[in-house]
Amino acid sequence: MTDVSVFPVSGLRGRLTPNAPLGPRAWFRVGGPADWLFIPEDQEDLTVFLKEKPASMPVTVLGACSNVIIRDGGIAGTVIRLARGFADIEVQGTSLIVGAAALDVTVAEHAAAAGLTGLEFLAGIPGSIGGAVRMNAGAYGSDIDAVLEWADVLACNGELRRLSRSELGFAYRHSDLPPDSVVVRASLRGVADDVSSIRDRISGIKASREASQPVRARTGGSTFRNPDGHKAWKLIDDAGCRGLRIGDAQVSEKHCNFLLNLGQASSADLETLGDTVRDKVLAQSGIDLHWEIKRIGRRSEGEKTS
Known part of the structure; x- marks a missing residue:
């Protein structure tokens, strides 16, 4: 110890x-x-x-x-x-000042209560605002790039900087934030709208996600980025990987861009399964899938690297 x-x-x-x-x-x-x-x-x-x-x-x-x-x-x-200490949400006019630890769905619901539209998509993204800013999270036709005004970021030496949307260099599931920096706060822009209409849209997003994704399983969200002009789930399905298993790690049969831990999977099982899927998709379609899920930390002793 x-x-x-x-x-x-x-x-x-x-x-x-x-x-x-x-x-x-x-x-x-x-x-x-x-x-x-x-x-x-x-x-x-x-x-x-x-x-x-x-x-x-x-x-x-x-x-x-x-x-x-x-x-x-x-x-x-x-x-x-x-x-x-980093989860506060404050409404300022048509903006929400949001702590990095605030959950995406909670931010969407606060925006709805304030009569601000444009942030409903966050109800379909698991995670918190800090991670959403770092990876330019998006779903249901929008992303952080479309709504962010600025982000407060602590550099690795403790220096605080306020970065504008343009300074963050957003691209598909990407920002230019240094990997060792920490997002602590962000300002998200909304547009005034009818509260009941906003809540109806949030309810629709939640229902759609429930119907199409294994949200009640041990999973990690979308595994691979969508390649230009393609859907990752379709490429995986066409390669015959729906339901594929390694130990207790499985490709979801409900949405095959999701990996599942059926109970006793190790991280190595999940990562090996993902790389196996990538190999099969590449062999079948010639398209190289790129991980969207982050894989971090040390491999266990004796674990093979791909």
């Missing part, structure tokens, strides 16, 4: 846990432990950590863990998880 007394940053007010299990926090319910897990009390607490941590210490930021495979060997260094 790691000794918490030897952590190289002092004076932190948030919760600091050595050898912290991460699997229970992930939607797949798999993955090894973090060397350290730090849940900062607020932005000031996080700034202290970033300014004082050793430059050599790896830092990984995790949100709702909805689109990530945490490898079985765990994560080196410190994992930062933003929680209550």
